[in-house]
Amino acid sequence: MKKVVRSPILKGLAFALCLVCVAMAALTAGNTFGWFLDEANERGDQIYMLESRFENSQMLNRGFSAGAMLLDSALVGNHSEKELAQLMEDNFRGDYYAKLGDRVLKNADLTETEVRESAFYLLLKPGDWEGNITFYDDYLLSNWDANYEGYWGSEEMEAAAAARRAALQPGDCILLRMTDAQANELRAVWEEGRDRFNDALMRVIVLFLLALAAFIYLLFVTGRRAEDEEVYMVLIDRMFAECNLALIAGTAVGTAAVIFVVLDEVFMCDGMALQAVLYPLTALLVCAFALVMELILSLTRNLKNHSFVQRSFILRAGKWCWKMAVRAAKWCWELLRKLGRAIGQARDAVASGLFRDYKVRNVALLLLGYTAVLAFCATMFGAMMDYGEGLLAFLLGVAWFIAAAGFVLKRVQGFDRIVEGLKRLRAGELTYKLTDMPVGVLASMAEDINSLGDGMQAALQNEIRAERMKSELITNVSHDLKTPLTSILNYSDLLCQEHLTPEEANDYAKIIHQKGMRLKNLTSDLFDISKVQSGAEQMICERLDACTLVRQALGEQDRAIEQGHLTLRVDIPEQELPIWADGRKMSRVMENLIGNCLKYAMQGTRVFVSVREREGGVEIELKNIANYAMDFDADTITERFTRGDAARSTEGSGLGLAIAKSYVTACGGTLSVDVDGDLFKVRIRFDRYV
Structure with a gap:
């Protein structure tokens, strides 16, 4: 599919389609414009001016206006009736009747009632007019009244207007009408112009959309080939972006100017002149469009190749100026810092002998x-x-x-x-305290010395505790490794005896396998806790639902819980309680905690598991009754190799809680242990993730 979409043939066809659509749109618009120009020259008027209805057309309204002006001029002038009839036939194709004093001009005997009942009419009287067409001319019979005294300007015009007003009689008027039959010819011409315009407009829109679709396709595939995702440049792409943009603007403006000048000259001629220049103008437009389109595709290839800034002289200059400005600002800042540091050092040097040391x-x-x-x-x-x-x-x-x-x-x-x-x-008496010191500097020094002694004593206690923990760690590791290793050696020695039965040998091999797996698990746990406590373990945190996490952990241990004769009491809400943690590590935590319940919970008792939202956080809690006397400290049970069973008679390694606490802490949560008699409680808390 990519090979077809990015093929050079399809790109060339798309480019040609754009040019063909532009040429056809230009020819369609030119031919339609030429037809309108011919009709306007033939009829002396524009036949269609984007009106929605014929009744609102300027073709109809200008005919009434022209007829009214001719009759108004003939009433006060010396036009002959024959001359008037010819002028009216050329400009108004309807019936008219005009009367001013004794002078009457008409081609039909009309009354005001008949005129008002016509399809289109105009009725002019001194000081008033009415009609169902749009009438714009103000210099007509309607202005021959006293309201326009002084309107005409010169004395001669005022005298002529006064003479007209003096000659006015009550029946003076200008009546024009056009019946449906008389208007049908104009209506047909207007509708033909409308249909031609709409048809041409629809064709141009369709051609524009086709060209736009082909051009958008070219924008996506330009510079790409089917074999890889590299952007391939051509020679034109090496121009500066400013030159490219200047050529685009110059080509567009120049082409528009040439077309405007040529069409302006065509207006002075007729439609034949337009036909003579239509094809050259179309060829010019297509060539200009091809150049502009190729320049735009060149800019697109530079943008895809992230080389637009390199090809832009202005952006490169601006980037260089910005770097220079930043470098100058940094240099000034460093200079000010050095100057401030020098002033501070000089000030300290002056006061060091007297005021620095208390x-x-x-x-x-x-x-x-x-x-x-x-x-x-x-x-x-x-x-x-x-x-x-x-x-x-x-x-x-x-x-x-x-x-x-x-x-x-x-x-x-x-x-x-x-x-x-x-x-x-210095002699080691860390509990010694300085008291009853004089108020002032000596008292402050005494407090610092006392704090120093407390810190040294705390550090010594921590060191002693760390040494004791190291000793206990070595002892516990030695014990936990020695016990299964001794069993492996003893049973492997027994296997070497030839008088064993197959059943005995299988039992010994099974025990060796069990002890070996215990050594493997102990080594793996020790490796895991060493990684997480040293910071080498990588935590991949994500959004987790604490409710789903606990349900999955309980589902995986469901069979073991039933075999352990324990009753599970679960309190988990239905809605999500999201936390931010590592899913694999938290699954290991829940596995260790539930495994401890199976190992150390008294048979026949209940194990309580709950998940709740508390104080803006999410809390997971497990509670069980222990099957042994818990005489340990709750704060130390989560340390490595610390076990609740002091006799170390169980199969545990003492690392389960330590691993769980380390994983929870590394994920940003807290794990705490509470002991109340025989009740053992583990609580995990995370902030609720929003």
Whole structure:
């Protein structure tokens, strides 16, 4: 199919179809326009002006207007009746009657009643007119009344208008009518023009749609070949896009200008002139359309090839200017940053000796303040000695010295206590606390040292706990690997004895297989939890329905639950509760949790499974009664190789809950365990996915 759609032959046919449709549309429009032009030259008037009804046609209305103007002019002029009759026959093909004073012009004796009963009529009286046609002319008998005093402008025209008004009599009027029989000829000509126009318009629309469909097809397949999806360019595609657009605009405007000028000259001639230029104009239009279409296809190929920007001088220049502007902005920003950093470094260098270190800063401020106060007291003492009042300044200086000495001694003692505290912390006495320190910097230092001791003690406890967990991990792994391995070695040794019966050998081989599968599962679980806790496991999260997840997990374990003599109580809503998690990992989590219920739940008891929406999140909960005394800590049961059965007499590896918690955490959820007597409860919570 692709080979046919993108074939060069089909592309050429589509291109030719566009040109043929344009040529046929141009010829159709030209021939129709020529026919209308011939009819207009023959009849002296346009026969069709896009009217919907003949009654509204300008052909009919202009005939009445021309007849009224001729009669109006003849009533006040010196036209002979013969001359008027010839003019009326050429312009108005109906009956008329006109009277002004004693002058009467007519081709039929008409009354106002007869005129009003006609198919089309116009009745003019001084100051008024009526009719069932559209009448536009204002300079007629209807204006010969006093309301138009001063309307005519010059004195001669005003005098003539006054003479006309003076000669008016009550019966003066202009009556024009056209019966159905008289209008049929005009109606037939008008309908012929309408039908020709509609037929030509329909043909042009159909040809336009065909050309448009072929052109759209060319837009889709241009530059493509059947063998691949590459875009193949041609020589014309190397032009700048601006040159391409300029050629399109120039070709369109130039062709339109030539056609307009030629048709304007044709209007001055007749239809024969149009026939003479119709085919050259059509050829010009087809050539221009072919050029424009090829230029548009060239732009399309550049767009498909993502090379439009490369072919556009303006866009390339704009892109280069933008890069330069961004580079200049970055350079200015870096310059400002460096300048700010240099100013900051200079400021810090100036203040580093006195104000950066709080010890030096406080000592410097204390020294400066102490010196300033002593200098002030000494100045007062020297100034007042001559007046016998220097004793007051001396006493103030002594008091200031004593206060400063007490202040310094108290801070020195606090500093000594801080030094002592640091020595004790270094010696390993992490519980030592500094208390009753002087208010200020020393108190803040004491709080920092106490916090340091707490942090070191917490780090030591964590390290001790980590070492203990490592030891327990090694012990548990050694135990869990040693037990099945010992069984495999013992039973394989028994298999080596020749006096075994086939039944005994099969039993031993079955036990070896079971212990080997246990070693395999333990190794696989240890590998999985190591991957997820180290961050090497890749989580492929997606939108999951928590209700569907739990239902599928229970369905897979349904037979095992029945064999375990357990009663299942399920509370799962009908509506969806979406979460964002890895489907495979969450299936493994549910498998581990349900498997723990089957291993450790007391037979004959109920296992409760529920899914609910709580506080904007989705919560999955499993509860069961344990078949052993649960004397473990709920916070540590989810650690690796931590088992509720302290004697390690069951088949579990102690990794099930650890794997489940690691997977849930990696998916963005939380897993918690609660123990209440013999009731064991596991709760998984996720944020609801919107």
